[in-house]
Every structure is written in structure tokens, then in C-alpha cells.
Amino acid sequence: MAHDYSFPQELLTLPIADRISYFQQYTMAHPKLLIAAEKLKNAIDNPGFFSLIFLFGPTGVGKTTLLRRITQRLLASFHKEMELDKGFIPIANIEVATPEFSNFDWKDFYLRALGVLQDPCIQLPSYGRITNLKLKTSLEAALKHRRLKVFCLDEAQNLSKVASGRKLRDQTDCIKSLANLTQVKFVLAGTYDLLILRNLSAQLCRRSLDIHFERYKVENEEDLKAFRGVVQTFQRHLPFEEEPDLLKYWDFCYERSFGCVGILKDWLSQALATALLDGAKTLTLSHLKSSAYSHEQCMIIFNETRLGEKQLEFTPDSSALRIALGLESHHGSATHSTSQTTNTTNTKSRRSTTGNTKPQRRPVGGGENVG
Missing domain, CATH: 3.40.50.300 (P-loop containing nucleotide triphosphate hydrolases)
Incomplete structure (x- = not known):
């Protein structure tokens, strides 16, 4: 039966070190990488x-x-x-x-x-x-x-x-x-x-x-789809006789990599080495588990990651800047707009009195009787 390998087929005849080296050097242009790369390119150019x-x-x-x-x-x-x-x-x-x-x-x-x-x-x-x-x-x-x-x-x-x-x-x-x-x-x-x-x-x-340069977040539907695509691409480039089914374990892949492609790749490289040294024809869940970060290590890395993300999520109240610049008062109203409104109101008030007599006391009957 012919196999449709995504890696050079001759790798299967080469020493284990060469097969591991191939995967370690393999990189993919995934969405988060492309977004950051475009921003960096524009900044440099x-x-x-x-x-x-x-x-x-x-x-x-x-x-x-x-x-x-x-x-x-x-x-x-x-x-x-x-x-x-x-x-x-x-x-x-x-x-x-x-x-x-x-x-x-x-x-x-x-x-x-x-x-x-x-x-x-x-x-x-x-x-x-x-x-x-x-x-x-x-x-x-x-x-x-x-x-x-x-x-x-x-x-x-x-x-x-x-x-x-x-x-x-x-x-x-x-x-x-x-x-x-x-x-x-x-x-x-x-x-x-x-x-x-x-x-x-x-x-x-x-x-x-x-x-x-952000990680993939599982609560975001587009991120989840992209991360699953990354997992599938990696599994097709693992140089085994039988292609592993990592998509079946995508949630475990996410759990121990936090959506970071670099962590996932290093982990898969270690699992690849473990499986090949065991003489395995493909990568199994057992190989993944034995090569993954421990739960304690994952919590330390994830907590540091969330701390950094929270610093970037914090957005100070923009009104503080507007107040400092004199664009708003401390009561939240726009200083310039308020002044303009007051002036407009005064102008309208002056215009509305044109042709009207001021209030005054008049004699009963309006003066002389009309005969």
C-alpha cells in the first residue's frame, strides 16, 4: 500500500538522529506567526x-x-x-x-x-x-x-x-x-x-x-480551528511509517502547550525521539504523556503567561487623559462643548426677547376711557 507522506520518504531509511533533526528544523507558516511577521516586516520597512x-x-x-x-x-x-x-x-x-x-x-x-x-x-x-x-x-x-x-x-x-x-x-x-x-x-x-x-x-x-505575538486561545473559535490545523500539519511531518492521529488528542496537545506552537513542537520532537528509540512505527498517546511537561510545570508557565496577558488587557480610563488635557471636566462633561452650549443658549435667549416689552405694572383700564 502506497503512503502519501508529507516528508521526504527516504527519511524512513536514515538513522534516527536524521529523522529527529528533520522535524526539529521543520517550521510552518501558521496564522499567528504570519500576523506577527507582517507587523514586524512593516515596522522594519x-x-x-x-x-x-x-x-x-x-x-x-x-x-x-x-x-x-x-x-x-x-x-x-x-x-x-x-x-x-x-x-x-x-x-x-x-x-x-x-x-x-x-x-x-x-x-x-x-x-x-x-x-x-x-x-x-x-x-x-x-x-x-x-x-x-x-x-x-x-x-x-x-x-x-x-x-x-x-x-x-x-x-x-x-x-x-x-x-x-x-x-x-x-x-x-x-x-x-x-x-x-x-x-x-x-x-x-x-x-x-x-x-x-x-x-x-x-x-x-x-x-x-x-x-x-499571541498564543492560540481555545475560547476563540478561529484560534481553535487554527490550532487543530497546526496539530494536523505537525502529525503529517512526523517521519513515521504510519502517520499518527494527533487530532484525536488535540485537547491534550492544547492542555500541555497552552496554544503555544513552539512548546508543542519541542514536545513533539521529544516524543518523536522517545518513540523512535522504542522502535515504534507511529506516535501514541503514551509517548505524548511521557514527554509532556508535568502538571506543576504547566501551571507555572500558564500563570506567568496569563499575568503578562492581563497586563496588556488592562486599559486605563481614557477620561483621565481628556481631563488632564482640559477636554473634559472632572464631572465627565466636555469643557469645550459645555462652554459652547452655554454661549449658544445665551444667544438664543437674547434673540427671543426682540420685539417684546419688559414686564411692568400697568394702570387698570389701560389709561383714558375710550368714548
Whole structure:
């Protein structure tokens, strides 16, 4: 019986490691990814508007995959220019390291950034002893020399790891300064912990853009349909002799992934490895259960996710802004409209008295009798 495989059939004859590697490298253009990718593309292609782009969402939603797709797109679009100028790098990516001792390490950041830009000075033995200021100056020069368009900082929530809350603004000010001086757009991608770095100043509000990469929510009918489609696509690309029926267990897939495609894929990769090492011809519910996050782990991840989502769901009363601007009074009435109405009423009142005598006492009989 012939099988209609969605993966290269020769994979079934290759070693287990190759079959696992195939699935790990497979990505799909699902709806939530496409929405976030379109917003990010527009922000990057728009000249001069936003120098900082905050890309945030739950852990495991697919932010790193999105950055890879954007990188591939930009490299492809600038391919000819890169052939003519070997020193031209249109886009670069680094992962912001978690600080070792609570305080963010700018020297480590500068060195990593210079390394990915292939700065020749990074090879000098004494380079690690150079001051932060000189490293920052070197990075500015490297960004200009490479004519970089976009610099993506993955795990950017680590920028918020500072000993004092007062230093948070310094963190974003430093990145904003780099962006302004070099005309490079910085994409800060991270979990909801990144939210604390947003809107720390009027300048930052004006020059930054927020992009929320959301998970699929089962209470939304369109999301549910899309998530089931994701599950079905993944099951067709799992390199087994017999295609597994993951749709039968879609609710369990959702329960342990919270609607995050990245979590689901990592989980399925682990289950795939477990099944292949067991010599199984397909993936079963038993393999799924043995590879899933524990209930305790799921609750921790989900609670952090909901906390971040709730921060974005909160919308302050717009009347506070209108009152501060003088557009409304504290009683909720529009100041300008009220004044205008009062003036209009007074005008109408004056007009209505034209031709009418004012009230006064008259003599009984109206004066002399008519004879």
C-alpha cells in the first residue's frame, strides 16, 4: 500500500538522529506567526518611524522562529547588494545573555555584538580589557561600517536584570542611543518580562512600537480551528511509517502547550525521539504523556503567561487623559462643548426677547376711557 507522506520518504531509511533533526528544523507558516511577521516586516520597512521594536509574547510561542524568518527574508532581499559589497550585513542577531550576578553585563553585550558583526578587533588579546565606553564606540563604528539595517536581540527581557529599578530607563536609553547614532532599528524580542522596559519615557513612547505575538486561545473559535490545523500539519511531518492521529488528542496537545506552537513542537520532537528509540512505527498517546511537561510545570508557565496577558488587557480610563488635557471636566462633561452650549443658549435667549416689552405694572383700564 502506497503512503502519501508529507516528508521526504527516504527519511524512513536514515538513522534516527536524521529523522529527529528533520522535524526539529521543520517550521510552518501558521496564522499567528504570519500576523506577527507582517507587523514586524512593516515596522522594519517603514523608514525613520520606529527605532526600537518590542516583540513580546509567552515563552515558547515562536519568537525565535519569527526572527529567523525575518532574517532569511532580509538576507534574500539584499542578496545582490551583499554580493557586490562583501562587508555589507543587512541584519544581525544575538541572544542577550542572562547576567551572572543580577546586574546586566554591558561589556558582555558589546563583545557579543561585535563578534556577530565580525569586527576584526575582537580577535585582539587585549580587547577584553577595554572599557565599556570604548567598546560602545567600537560597536557604533561597526554598525555603521556594516551598514546594518536591523539588529535583533533575542531574550531581550534579560536587559531588565538590574539591581535597581531606577536603572531600567538607562537600559533602554542605551539601546535607543545606539539606534539613533547608527540609524539601525533594534528589535527587542522576549517574554512578557520585557513589558517592564516599555514606555519608560516620552522619547521611548514616541520612537518605539509594540508587537504582541499571541498564543492560540481555545475560547476563540478561529484560534481553535487554527490550532487543530497546526496539530494536523505537525502529525503529517512526523517521519513515521504510519502517520499518527494527533487530532484525536488535540485537547491534550492544547492542555500541555497552552496554544503555544513552539512548546508543542519541542514536545513533539521529544516524543518523536522517545518513540523512535522504542522502535515504534507511529506516535501514541503514551509517548505524548511521557514527554509532556508535568502538571506543576504547566501551571507555572500558564500563570506567568496569563499575568503578562492581563497586563496588556488592562486599559486605563481614557477620561483621565481628556481631563488632564482640559477636554473634559472632572464631572465627565466636555469643557469645550459645555462652554459652547452655554454661549449658544445665551444667544438664543437674547434673540427671543426682540420685539417684546419688559414686564411692568400697568394702570387698570389701560389709561383714558375710550368714548
